[in-house]
Amino acid sequence: MLEEKFSPMNPVPVLPVDFHHFLGNQAAVESLRAAIAAGRLPHSLILAGPAGAGKYTLALMLAMAVECQRLPRELSSNSQPLASFCGECSNCTRIASAVDLEAQVEVAVLAREDLRETDKKETRVLIQPHPDVLILPPDPPQLLIKLGQIRTLIQRAHYLPSEAPCKIFILTSASMMKEAANSLLKVLEEPPDTVHILILAENPGELLPTIRSRCATVRLGALPVEEIEALLVIRRPDVPAKQRSLIARLAQGAAGRAIVFDLETYTAARADALIYLRNAAAAATQSDPDHTALFKMTETYRAGADGQTKTLALLRALALLLEDLLLIDSGIPDRVRNTDLHTELDRLAAALPFAWIESATHALDQVYSGLRRNLLRSLSLDAFAAQLTTPT
Numbered sequence: 001m002l003e004e005k006f007s008p009m010n011p012v013p014v015l016p017v018d019f020h021h022f023l024g025n026q027a028a029v030e031s032l033r034a035a036i037a038a039g040r041l042p043h044s045l046i047l048a049g050p051a052g053a054g055k056y057t058l059a060l061m062l063a064m065a066v067e068c069q070r071l072p073r074e075l076s077s078n079s080q081p082l083a084s085f086c087g088e089c090s091n092c093t094r095i096a097s098a099v100d101l102e103a104q105v106e107v108a109v110l111a112r113e114d115l116r117e118t119d120k121k122e123t124r125v126l127i128q129p130h131p132d133v134l135i136l137p138p139d140p141p142q143l144l145i146k147l148g149q150i151r152t153l154i155q156r157a158h159y160l161p162s163e164a165p166c167k168i169f170i171l172t173s174a175s176m177m178k179e180a181a182n183s184l185l186k187v188l189e190e191p192p193d194t195v196h197i198l199i200l201a202e203n204p205g206e207l208l209p210t211i212r213s214r215c216a217t218v219r220l221g222a223l224p225v226e227e228i229e230a231l232l233v234i235r236r237p238d239v240p241a242k243q244r245s246l247i248a249r250l251a252q253g254a255a256g257r258a259i260v261f262d263l264e265t266y267t268a269a270r271a272d273a274l275i276y277l278r279n280a281a282a283a284a285t286q287s288d289p290d291h292t293a294l295f296k297m298t299e300t301y302r303a304g305a306d307g308q309t310k311t312l313a314l315l316r317a318l319a320l321l322l323e324d325l326l327l328i329d330s331g332i333p334d335r336v337r338n339t340d341l342h343t344e345l346d347r348l349a350a351a352l353p354f355a356w357i358e359s360a361t362h363a364l365d366q367v368y369s370g371l372r373r374n375l376l377r378s379l380s381l382d383a384f385a386a387q388l389t390t391p392t
Helices: 026-037 055-067 090-096 101-113 117-122 147-157 178-189 225-235 241-250 255-259 263-285 292-299 307-329 339-351 354-372 377-387
Strands: 044-048 073-075 081-083 127-130 133-136 167-171 195-201 216-219
Touching: 026 055, 026 081, 026 216, 044 055, 055 090, 055 167, 055 195, 090 127, 101 127, 133 147, 147 167, 147 178, 147 195, 178 195, 225 241, 225 255, 241 263, 241 339, 263 307, 263 339, 263 354, 263 377, 307 339, 307 354, 354 377
Parallel strands: 044 195, 044 216, 133 167, 167 195
Antiparallel strands: 073 081, 127 133
16 A cells, blocks of 8 residues: 655555455445445545545555456445456556556656747646546646646546546546645536546545535545554554654654655754744743754755655654643643654743743644745745744
8 A cells, every 4th residue: 555655665566456455444345345345435525535545546545446447346245236346458558557556657747848938838647548538637837636637637527538437537636736635626527427426535634515516525534553554564663663653643644654764854954944933932931032053054945856745844843742742732642743842842832831832833824824825835835933932
């Protein structure tokens, strides 16, 4: 169950050989397999879950189960027919070829760069591993599903499938331009009988309420820490036991995220995130705190090709730290994820009032929203820093 980025130790992602090898959420997966076997898979489906939970992997496996030329079936524990896939027919192998989404998107973006400037503006990133399967990833650099992508979906949805029983469209993100979301709503209202639209969402709340109301939703829940840690023993035996335990908690129950978790990068981002919290804690006890370190840190996020990736890593680390502070305030410190920082987190939780932590969480959401709208990250981070300099 792999998703998004992959580590050097396993550079090429591979789909599980069958549904039994998909980790976790057995009840949800079986219900989808039963729906396919009975011909009742919803025409519009939201697969919800955190990054690394296996949404994209599961979407490809469901597409293979729908389009497989051999249509294998097996029985569940209560004798209910469950759909599967052979993994060998031409439909299965072509769909499976899209498993490394990041590489596919990179190729598409490079191909777009070779076009004339006028054509480049009109060309959207689309991945088509099979004539009847179209994958719509967030279009760089804004990383949003754009109107041109949805228009292509609508146009192709009204043609009959050419080589498979159905047409399947996979939107790998819930982040869409407003015009794209409104256009998608039109096809969701009356989807053709031969079309299935799968929307993968970390946060279904990003979708319009009218879109959510027209889709069935299946949530992929978090796996227990112990299960994640056992997986890491097998998949990342080079990681020391103490680090495995920390990664298992920081992965937030997502096996795919745990397998590729870069602890060194995370701790670097977390060090910057801690500057925010230490600065706020100092402001709570000093009449004239020194913000030099804070704004010196935000200055490093102004430039660089990797600025967006670095900024997102900072925001994710800060979100986990704020969550840990809330857990400590709520009297359940045993659920803290950053277990190697227990002492400092206790000190920060004592210095920062609950109202400030709540305000910081809302401010963090605003930064995420600004980045999705393509606001300058330097301005977003400076405004965020200024907002947090004095606890409420």
